[in-house]
Amino acid sequence: MKLDHLKADWNYPTNIKQGVGRIGELPNLCKDLGMKKPLVITDPFLAQQHMVAKVLSNFHDHDMHCDIFSNIVGNPTEQNVKDGVAAFNYGNHDGIIAFGGGSAIDAAKSVALMVGQTLPLWHFEDKDDNWTRVNTSNMAQVIAVPTTSGTGSEVGRASVITDVEAKVKRLIFHPNMLPSIVILDPELTLDLPAHLTAATGMDAFSHALEAYCAQSYHPMAQGIALEAIRLIKDNLLKATLDGQNLEARAHCMVASTMGATAFQRGLGAMHALAHSLGALYNCHHGLLNAILMPYVLKANRSEIEGRIRRLTRYIGLKDACFDSFIAWVITFRQQLSIPHTLSDIDITAKDACLIGKMAFNDPCAAGNPIPFSEKQYTDIFINALNGEI
Template sequence: MNYDHFTANWHYPTNIRQGIGRIIELPEHCKDLGMTNPLLITDPMLAKLPMVSQVICNCRDHGIKCEIFHDIVSNPTKQNILDGVIAFKKGEHDGVIAFGGGSALDAAKSVALMVGQILPLWDFEDKDDSWTRVKTETMASVIAVPTTSGTGSEVGRAAVITDVDAQVKRLIFHPKMMPSIVILDPELTLDLPPKLTAATGMDALSHALEAYCAPGYHPMAQGIALEAIRLIKNYLLRAVRDGQDLEARAHIMVASTMGATAFQRGLGAMHALAHSLGALYNTHHGLLNAILMPYVIKANRIEIEDNIRRLSRYLALKDACFDGFLTWVIGFREQLNIAHTLKEIGINECDATRIGIMAFNDPCAGGNPIQFSEKQYTDIFINALNGNI
C-alpha cells in the first residue's frame, strides 16, 4: 500500500513531522535546533529495544553525539528529574530528545526545564503565576518522539510528576515546555502490545472527550476533539487487533496528538480522579481513564447531553443520543478487553474519602462541566469501583 498520503508537515501547535519512517530525519532536526550532543531520555524497557540503539547510531553516523538516560519509573518522580538533570550536566549536553510514552516524554520535558533553573521543581507547579519564575533563557530545547498513541505529551506545555512524599501528582507547567519539533512516526508503535495499545488509545479518547465537553470557549479545540474521537472510533480497534496495521496506527497516533492539542480547552473529572488514583496505586493512567469514562459521563449528563447528542450524530451512531453514546463507550471498552470496574484492577474502597478530596483539589477538576464536591467525587469513585452506572 502507498502511504504517501499519510505524510505531512504541520505547524500547529508546534512543528510536527508526521509520516512513516520519518524517525530517520532526527539528526537533521537536531542540527536545525543547534544540538550536537543531545541527551536521549526514555524508559528502561524501551532502552533495551533495537529501535533506540538504531536511533542513537543514526545520530552518531550524522555527527550528532547522543547519549541515553533511562532511569525513569512508569509514573515519573522528582528524583527521576533530578537524576536526569545530573546526567545532562555531567555529559555537557545541549538539548533533549524525549523518546517514548507519556512517562518518558513528561520526564524529558521536565529535565529540559530544570537544567536551567535555580529554584526547586515544585516551585513550578501549575498554580497561580508560578510559571513566571522560570528562567527561560537557560531551558534546553526538546525534540519529542512518541512511541505510544495516548498521552499526547509531545504537544503539551506541562508534565505530570509524582510527589512521592505527598502521594499526589503535580502538574509542572510553562509555555516553553512545548517541544520545538515533534516526529510522529507510526512505525515506532508497531510493537506496542494490544493491552497498551488499547489503554493508551482510550487515554487519547479521554483527552478528546473531556476537551469536547469542557465549558470553556474554544471552538477550534472543540472541533479538533470531535475529529479525534471519530478517528479513535474508526481505527483503535483495528490497531489493537492487528498491531501491524500501519494505516490504523497512523490515524491513532495523529488522534492522540489532536486530543492533547484540544485539551488546552480543559480536562475534567476523569483526569482529576485518574491522577489521584495513579498517585496512590501507581496504576496506568490511560487504563484508569478508560475505566472511569462511563461513570464520569453519566455524572456529567445534565450539562453535556446536548454536546453528546451532536457528537453521536457526527460519529454516525445508530442510536444518536446520550444513552446511545454511553452504550457505545461501554461496548467499545468491552471490545478492547478493558475492565469495567476499578475493583477488577486491584483497587479497593479503603481510600474512598481521600480520593474524593484529592480529585476535588486536582487542577483538572476546574475544567469539568460540573464543579463536583468532594463527596460527589467519592461517589463517582465508588460507582466505578463497583460497576454502578
C-alpha cells in the same frame, strides 16, 4: 507500506513531522536546532529495544554523539527529574530528545526545564503565576518522539510528575516546555502490545472527550476534539487487534496529538480521579481514564447531554442520544478488553474519602462541566468500583 498520503508537515501547535520513516530525519532536525550532543531520555524498556539502538546508529552515521538516560518509572517522580538533570550536566549536553510514551516525554520536558533553574521543581507547579518564576534563558530545547498513541505529551506545555512524599501528582507548567519539534512516525508504535495500544488509545479518547465536553469557549479545540474521537472510534480497535495495521496506527497517533492539542480547552473529572488514583495506586493512567469514563459521563449528564447528541451524529452512531453513546463506550471498552470496574484492577474502597478530596483539589477538576463536591467525587469513585452506571 509507505502511506505517502498520510505524510505531512504541520505547524500546529508546534513543528510536527508526520509520516512513516520520519524518525530517520532526527539527526538533521537536531542540527537545525543547533544540537550537537543531545541527551536521549527514554524509559528502561525502550532503552534496550532495537528502535533506540537504530536511533543511536543513525546519529553515529551523521558524525554526532548522544547519550541515553532511562532512569524513569511509569509515573515519573521528582527524583527521576533530578537524575536526568545530573545526566544532562555530566554529559555536557545541549538538547534533549524525548523518546517514548507519556512518562518519558513528561520527564524529559521537566528535565529540559530544570537544567536552567535554581529553584526546586515544585516551585513551578501549575498554580497562580508560578510559571513566571522560570528562568527561560538556559532551558534546553526538546525534540519529542512519541512511541505510543495516548498522552499527547509531545504537544503539551506541562508535565505530570508524582510527588512521592505527598502522594499526589503535580502539573509542572511553562509555555516554553512545548517541544520545538515533534516526530510522529507510526512505525515506532508497531511493537506496542495490544493491551497498551488499547489503554493508551483510550487515554487519547479521554483527552478528546473531556475537551469536547468542557465548558470554556474554544471552538477550535472543540472541533479538533470531535475529529480525534472519530479517528479513535474508526481505528483504535483495528490497531489493537492487528498491531501491524500501519494506517490504523498512523490515525491513532495523529488522534492522540489532536486530543492533547484540544485539551487546552479543559479536562475534567476523569483526569481528576485518574491522577488521584495513579498517585496512590501507581496504575496506568490511560487504563484508569478508560475505566472511569462511563461513570463520569453519567455524573455529568445534565450538562453535556446536548453535546453528546451532536457527537453521536458526527461519529455515526445509529441512535443520536446520550444512552446510545454510553452503551457504545461500554461495548467499545469490552472489545478492547478494558475492565469494567476499578475493583477489576485491585483498587479498593479503603481510600474512598481521600480519593474524593484529592480529585476535588486536582487542577483538572476546574474544567469539569459540573463543579463536583468532594462527596460527589467519592460517589463516582464508589460507582466505578462497583460497576454502577
